[in-house]
Amino acid sequence: MTLLFTDTFAISSAHIVAKWTLTTGTPVANSLPLHTNGRGMTASGGSACTVRKQVAASEEHATFIAGAAFSISGAVSAETPLLDFMSDGATTTHITVSLTGSSAAPARRVRVYLGGLGSTLLTTTPVAYFPVNGVPYFLEAKVVLHDTNGSVVVKIDGVTIIDLQGIDTKAGGTKTVLDGIRLTPGTSSAYDPSISDFYLCNGAGSKNNDFLNAPKIFCLLPNGNGNSSQGTGSDGDSTDNYELVNDPLGFLNTSDYVDFLATGDKDTYTFTDTSGISTANEVFGVGIYAHAQKNDAGARTWVGVARSGSSESDTAAQPLTAATFTAPGGIIETKPGGGAWTVSDLHSMEFGNKAGT
Amino acid sequence: MTWARVAETYVEAVVAGQGAMRVAEVYVEAVVSGLGILRVAETYVEAVVSLTPPAGAAGGWAVGMVRMG
Numbered sequence: 001m002t003l004l005f006t007d008t009f010a011i012s013s014a015h016i017v018a019k020w021t022l023t024t025g026t027p028v029a030n031s032l033p034l035h036t037n038g039r040g041m042t043a044s045g046g047s048a049c050t051v052r053k054q055v056a057a058s059e060e061h062a063t064f065i066a067g068a069a070f071s072i073s074g075a076v077s078a079e080t081p082l083l084d085f086m087s088d089g090a091t092t093t094h095i096t097v098s099l100t101g102s103s104a105a106p107a108r109r110v111r112v113y114l115g116g117l118g119s120t121l122l123t124t125t126p127v128a129y130f131p132v133n134g135v136p137y138f139l140e141a142k143v144v145l146h147d148t149n150g151s152v153v154v155k156i157d158g159v160t161i162i163d164l165q166g167i168d169t170k171a172g173g174t175k176t177v178l179d180g181i182r183l184t185p186g187t188s189s190a191y192d193p194s195i196s197d198f199y200l201c202n203g204a205g206s207k208n209n210d211f212l213n214a215p216k217i218f219c220l221l222p223n224g225n226g227n228s229s230q231g232t233g234s235d236g237d238s239t240d241n242y243e244l245v246n247d248p249l250g251f252l253n254t255s256d257y258v259d260f261l262a263t264g265d266k267d268t269y270t271f272t273d274t275s276g277i278s279t280a281n282e283v284f285g286v287g288i289y290a291h292a293q294k295n296d297a298g299a300r301t302w303v304g305v306a307r308s309g310s311s312e313s314d315t316a317a318q319p320l321t322a323a324t325f326t327a328p329g330g331i332i333e334t335k336p337g338g339g340a341w342t343v344s345d346l347h348s349m350e351f352g353n354k355a356g357t
Numbered sequence: 358m359t360w361a362r363v364a365e366t367y368v369e370a371v372v373a374g375q376g377a378m379r380v381a382e383v384y385v386e387a388v389v390s391g392l393g394i395l396r397v398a399e400t401y402v403e404a405v406v407s408l409t410p411p412a413g414a415a416g417g418w419a420v421g422m423v424r425m426g
Contacts, residue, residue: 006386015382138391158391199388214391221384231380245383254381261377271385281390291382298376325381343389351385355378 003208003285003331004059005200009041010219012252015291016041016051018327020183021090025049027185029250032194035069035136037219039249040196043186052182053200054090060177063203065211067140067155068183070099070193072108074133077101080193081117081184085143090180092173095143095152099130099193110139112152112162115171122152122164129156136196138214144203145169145178158213178202207333208284215284218274222246226268226350227307231258242269245290245353252291254325259295260355268307268352279344288351289329294320301356302328308349311337317356 009016013029020027026044043049066083078101085095093116100109108130114120130137137156144151150169154162170176185195197217201208222242233244234257244256246269258267288304304315315330335341336349 003388006388008386011382011384212388212391215388216391218387218389219384220387245380247382252382257379257381259377259379269383274387274389277389284388284390286388287386289384289386290380292378292380294378295376300376300378302378302380320378322376343387346387346389351383353378353380353383 002201002203002205003199003333004055004202005053005198005329005331006217006285006287007041007198008037008039008196008217008219009198010037010039010196010249011289011291012250015252015327018291018325019289019329020051020053023050023052023182025186027051030194031250032071032136032196034071034134035194035196036216037196037249039219040069040071040136040194041183041185042194048184049186050182050184052084052086052090052180054180055200055202057179059202060175060179061202061204062145062177063142063209064178064181065140065142065201065203065209066181066199067138067212067214068198069136069138069196070130071134071136072099072130073192073194079111079117081182082139082193083141084116084182084184085141085145085178086180086182087145087175087178088173090182092171092175093182094145094171094173094178095141095169097139097141097152097154100124110154110156110161112154112164114169119171122167123162125161129161136194138197140211140214142211143169143178145176153211155211155213158211212284216274216277219249220271220274221249222269222351223272224270226270226352228266228268228352230265231260231267231353233258241267245269254291258353260353263355263357266303266305266352266354268305268350270350273347274343277343279342279347281343283335283341283343283346285331285333286346286351287329287331288315289327290353291325292320292328292353293325294322296322299357303354303356304328304330304332305352305354306332306336306349307351308336308345314354
């Protein structure tokens with residue numbers, strides 16, 4: 001598996017904090033009409049905010065590819081880090097991709113630093129990007145970590161704008177593999193930058209191990225009963241459980257829920273469709289996520305389920321915390337049952353939750 | 358006969374400790390090819406043509422003159 005993680009930041013502010021490690025400030029799941037799903041992450045109060053994601057040990061790799069849709073309001077004057085590629089438990093910053101500050105949009109240029117923002121400048125683009133305020137631009141970077149033969153490639157909207165090869169990309173530290181990524185919403189102003197459609201891949205395997213080239217990431221919610229209904233809802237029955245776990249984007253409510261008591265019990269649901277894109281487009285992968293907890297200290301894990309036709313695939317089991325909601329999730333990279341995976345297939349699929357051991 | 362007095366009785370059952378799982382929200386994030394839909398509001402061509410015929414194309418002019426006639 002090489003698609004490691006996604007986030008549209010569409011569910012709620014509390015869910016962002018559950019899904020990421022908060023370093024400073026307060027991330028906000030905000031309404032951003034021009035972004036996919038109409039939502040994304042900003043920061044509260046115009047103060048600095050950083051969130052970071054550390055991957056599992058099995059997902060660490062010398063090559064990371066990360067991307068997201070960023071938009072700038074135009075109010076910020078400070079240089080803004082967009083993507084930080086990290087290691088050593090997401091504490092050592094090796095490569096930073098940033099956007100120079102300016103009150104005038106045309107002056108913004110993309111920079112790459114070794115060792116973090118303001119450290120060793122590797123390059124500045126000769127021309128400016130992000131020309132229109134408030135419009136999302138999809139910025140992606142591929143970093144190969146190495147003392148002498150590393151590389152950094154940056155793309156905007158699928159077009160390469162920076163290509164550094166055979167360079168030192170390792171700013172000290174211990175590990176020889178990357179293990180984390182950091183985002184910085186709202187460095188100097190409440191809405192700069194706004195971020196949505198984040199993805200993270202590593203260079204392993206044969207699928208999703210390179211640029212996804214400005215993908216669209218749709219946050220989809222349950223909208224009907226599926227093949228399995230074994231959970232018990234907060235309304236006391238197993239009927240129409242999907243209505244208890246599909247709060248509108250931005251309004252997560254934990255007072256309605258579904259409980260799963262026995263190992264293997266599961267619900268699957270039909271989901272909303274994508275819009276504004278061809279149904280012939282390829283599906284790179286689907287992240288199945290939940291806002292879930294267990295009821296006490298005993299062992300219990302969450303498993304995501306994907307169902308296509310009569311074939312089902314499970315995500316890896318994820319741990320839960322007693323009486324505290326967390327954000328377990330997992331990635332499915334191939335269509336259950338195999339074969340090409342298109343948006344049309346996605347529209348007829350079911351997804352859901354299963355109680356694991 | 359000796360009798361026993363029991364003031365309280367209870368059992369302690371030792372069972373598997375796996376608890377229940379509570380899910381308040383579930384969603385998927387589908388990562389799809391970003392190839393967008395092309396929307397065309399108007400289409401036209403601008404043909405840049407010479408005011409004189411290409412060399413050796415006199416026959417073309419002759420055809421045109423025939424049609425006009």
